[in-house]
Every structure is written in structure tokens, then in C-alpha cells.
Amino acid sequence: MIAIDRVPERLELARTYAGAEVLNYEEDTVLEALREMTSGRGPDSCIDAVGLEAHGGGLDGFYDRVKQTLRLETDRPTALRLAIQSCRKGGVVSIPGVYGGLLDKFPLGAAFNKGLSLKMGQTHVQRYTRPLLERIERGDIDPSGIITHRLKLDDAPAAYRTFRDKQDNCIKVVLTP
Numbered sequence: 001m002i003a004i005d006r007v008p009e010r011l012e013l014a015r016t017y018a019g020a021e022v023l024n025y026e027e028d029t030v031l032e033a034l035r036e037m038t039s040g041r042g043p044d045s046c047i048d049a050v051g052l053e054a055h056g057g058g059l060d061g062f063y064d065r066v067k068q069t070l071r072l073e074t075d076r077p078t079a080l081r082l083a084i085q086s087c088r089k090g091g092v093v094s095i096p097g098v099y100g101g102l103l104d105k106f107p108l109g110a111a112f113n114k115g116l117s118l119k120m121g122q123t124h125v126q127r128y129t130r131p132l133l134e135r136i137e138r139g140d141i142d143p144s145g146i147i148t149h150r151l152k153l154d155d156a157p158a159a160y161r162t163f164r165d166k167q168d169n170c171i172k173v174v175l176t177p
Contacts, residue, residue, distance in 0.1 A: 002037065004030055004082070009169050017145055025082075034086045042088035050079040051097025060105070067104055074101030084111050095120035149173040 003014030006026045014020040023033055034043060060078055067073035083093045084107050093116050111118060135141045148171045151159050159173045 002034065002043065004079075007166075009171070013146060013171065030082060031086060038088070042086050042091065044088055045092040045094065046083035046087045047094045048079045048083045048097045051075070051095075051099050063105065073104045075099050075103055077103045077106060081105065081107055084114075084116065087114065087116055089114045090116070092117045092119060096123050098122065143172075146172045147174050151175055153177045 001014075001018055001020040002023060003011060003018070003020040004023045004025055005011050005014070006024055008024075011022040011024060015022050021037070023030055035041075060081060061076075064073060064076040064078055068076060077099070079097065080093075080095065080099075080103070083095075087093050091114070093111070095118065132141070136143060148169055149159060149162070151173060153175045156175055159170075159175065162168055163170045163173060
């Protein structure tokens with residue numbers, strides 16, 4: 001597993017809790033690094049878990065920010081473009097990251113020519129909550145390492161703003177009634 005981000009704390013979480021190799025897209029040439037790591041083939045599968053709020057460097061990132069500022073584009077598909085460009089022929093691109101509207105410069109031709117399978121949609125939380133909770137209760141999974149904030153339920157609006165605005169290294173908030 002390879003995690004790609006620009007925030008050191010999130011990269012460290014991926015390294016520590018998922019055993020992932022990590023790439024910082026502000027420091028690494030991601031496409032080249034992925035090709036090198038996979039002997040030129042590309043990853044078997046890629047996940048865009050970010051969606052419309054993706055940040056990106058280079059011309060693509062600048063292009064998306066300008067289009068969004070001018071209200072000519074609703075989403076920033078930087079991570080999705082990278083996933084499609086990186087994935088091997090016949091691979092799978094999963095998109096649980098939320099998109100809300102129009103995408104510009106979407107490389108559909110590349111996805112088509114590579115024969116990629118695109119799987120997308122919001123995660124069906126009700127389907128996964130019970131099995132996940134059971135694994136946590138059995139001790140198979142310890143989520144405590146990603147909890148960065150514990151607050152009272154009344155603090156939920158402020159906690160959401162902290163998370164949304166990426167302040168105070170907020171990763172996961174646990175609310176107590």
C-alpha cells in the first residue's frame with residue numbers, strides 16, 4: 001500500500017497504522033515514483049479518498065483553483081486524475097471521495113484506453129458499521145491512534161469546523177454525550 005498526501009501527520013498515520021509506503025506529492029514526482037515502485041506497470045488499484053477538496057501542485061492544481069475561483073468548476077479532481085494516470089492497465093480506480101458537480105480535464109480517454117474499472121459512490125456506512133465495531137471489540141483493530149480530539153457532544157459544531165479547516169492537526173474526533 002502506498003499513501004500519497006502532503007501533510008506529514010497523515011503520512012505518518014498511514015505509515016504507522018497501515019504499514020504504507022508514503023509519498024509527499026509536494027516533494028516527490030508521484031507518477032515516476034509509482035512507476036519505479038511497480039517496475040513500470042503502475043499500481044493494481046488506486047483509491048481517491050479525497051474527492052472535490054483535493055489539493056494539488058503543478059499546473060493541474062493551479063488550473064483547478066483558478067477554475068473554482070471563477071466558478072467555472074465545482075470540484076478539484078487532482079487526486080482522481082492522478083489515480084487514473086497512475087493505475088495499471090486493467091486496474092481498478094475506487095472513488096469513495098465525494099464529488100459534487102462538474103469536473104474539468106477529466107481523463108476519461110485514459111481510463112477507457114487502459115480498460116480501468118471505476119467503482120464509486122459514498123461508503124454505505126450502515127453496511128460496514130457493525131462488522132467494523134465487532135472487529136474493534138475483539139481487538140483486531142485499535143482505532144485509538146487516529147483519535148486526535150475528545151470533546152463533549154455540545155462541541156460538535158466547533159469540532160467539525162476544526163476538522164474541516166484542517167486546524168490543530170485534527171484527524172478524528174470522538175464526541176461524548
